[in-house]
Amino acid sequence: MPESGFQAPRGTYDLLPEQAAVRRRIVETARSLLEGAGFGQIETPIFEDTDLFRRTVGEATDIVSKEMYTFTDRSDRSLTLRPEGTAPVCRAYIEHGMHKLPQPVKLWYAGPMFRYEAPQAGRYRQHSQVGAEVIGSDDPAVDAELIDLLAQLYAQLGLEDATLYISSIGEARTRAAYAAELRDHLLKSDAFDAEQRARIEVNPMRAFDWGGDRIREVTEGAPKLLDRLEPDDREHFDQVQRLLDAAGVQYELDPRLVRGLDYYTRTVFEFRSEALGAQSGVGGGGRYDRLVEEIGGPPTPGAGWATGLERIAQALDSRADAGAVAADGTGPAVVFVLTEPAAREHAFGLASELRRAGVGATLDLGGRSLKGQMKQADRSGAALAVIIGPDEWAREAAAVRDLGAQQQDEVSLADLRDRLLERARS
Numbered sequence: 272m273p274e275s276g277f278q279a280p281r282g283t284y285d286l287l288p289e290q291a292a293v294r295r296r297i298v299e300t301a302r303s304l305l306e307g308a309g310f311g312q313i314e315t316p317i318f319e320d321t322d323l324f325r326r327t328v329g330e331a332t333d334i335v336s337k338e339m340y341t342f343t344d345r346s347d348r349s350l351t352l353r354p355e356g357t358a359p360v361c362r363a364y365i366e367h368g369m370h371k372l373p374q375p376v377k378l379w380y381a382g383p384m385f386r387y388e389a390p391q392a393g394r395y396r397q398h399s400q401v402g403a404e405v406i407g408s409d410d411p412a413v414d415a416e417l418i419d420l421l422a423q424l425y426a427q428l429g430l431e432d433a434t435l436y437i438s439s440i441g442e443a444r445t446r447a448a449y450a451a452e453l454r455d456h457l458l459k460s461d462a463f464d465a466e467q468r469a470r471i472e473v474n475p476m477r478a479f480d481w482g483g484d485r486i487r488e489v490t491e492g493a494p495k496l497l498d499r500l501e502p503d504d505r506e507h508f509d510q511v512q513r514l515l516d517a518a519g520v521q522y523e524l525d526p527r528l529v530r531g532l533d534y535y536t537r538t539v540f541e542f543r544s545e546a547l548g549a550q551s552g553v554g555g556g557g558r559y560d561r562l563v564e565e566i567g568g569p570p571t572p573g574a575g576w577a578t579g580l581e582r583i584a585q586a587l588d589s590r591a592d593a594g595a596v597a598a599d600g601t602g603p604a605v606v607f608v609l610t611e612p613a614a615r616e617h618a619f620g621l622a623s624e625l626r627r628a629g630v631g632a633t634l635d636l637g638g639r640s641l642k643g644q645m646k647q648a649d650r651s652g653a654a655l656a657v658i659i660g661p662d663e664w665a666r667e668a669a670a671v672r673d674l675g676a677q678q679q680d681e682v683s684l685a686d687l688r689d690r691l692l693e694r695a696r697s
Contacts, residue, residue, distance in 0.1 A: 282396030301401045310377040315359035321349040327358040338386040352385035365568035374407030404575035414538040415514035436525040437540040439508035495526040534562040546586040554578025604695045606648040607634035611664040
């Protein structure tokens, strides 16, 4: 294979046609599900003012301290490629006066995110997410609906082994008191190095995300925030659970669950798939009732989630799904198989007519043999193959083969366009 000497940067990848088909399926399934639940699509820039993420994600998080792609532009402004999608959506909510709209505002998005982290299977420095945000209501039903929608998305995609874990981290005043208690507990141990101890001083809850047997032993024995919730936070979380029970959503309580961003309050949740190995998180989110206010907006509650497209594709086994996606209509409906050179112009014109009529069509451009063209037609996911060889051309006809049923009829060239439109749309 020829080598150019250049490769995709470390931690990135090229999205090839088969993987792109899986990606389209995920995004289209999410779009249909979310818009059916009243969500509207939003797109934000891939870079934002750096302070937007410093103020919301948290200075003590790995994202801000180690993983952001930050640069200075020609006007000496500090900009950052977005590492997550919630803060930009909240910025847009404020900037465009969405607080004046009927509340809550329900938005969904899809697009790339950027984090400088160690590349692993299913985790990339440029990765793509689908996300959903509900801004303007503190109703526990918002939390439950978002969780239910993400569970339904995985179910519709065939991700059967995604297990839901939920918890509550309370409001800021609850966490402040708990953080002091937790900090004292953790710093009594010698399990942490100097850098970790410094980070515990800033945000001790981050320790629940750290690996290592000794660290896990210390954090397992630590007091749990679920046991320290204020009565109103406890009632909110109890209502979320009752609503999930009413919807038949299965879940497990995980008191260690804190999520990786500082803006979360109250409900937090994560879906994990055993198919992903040690790095099992496939998607999650939670409530962020202080985020809009932190970036200059009016006090506004909110909640949301994001799920990684690469993580879903890895869990689904993308090769198995690519053919199904093409068969669902993202590939051509009709493939012309030509072994008679004189038929080429006629077939080319007919393929163009079909496309103008809204029917996907293509013909061989690689000089393949009849056998090679038929293999390619099968791989394309097309419903019909139109075969024109010397004999068919002499009879001014074409053989139209149903690639699913493996049945074949002969149709005159004069009637071919109408017959193809009829069969492609049936």
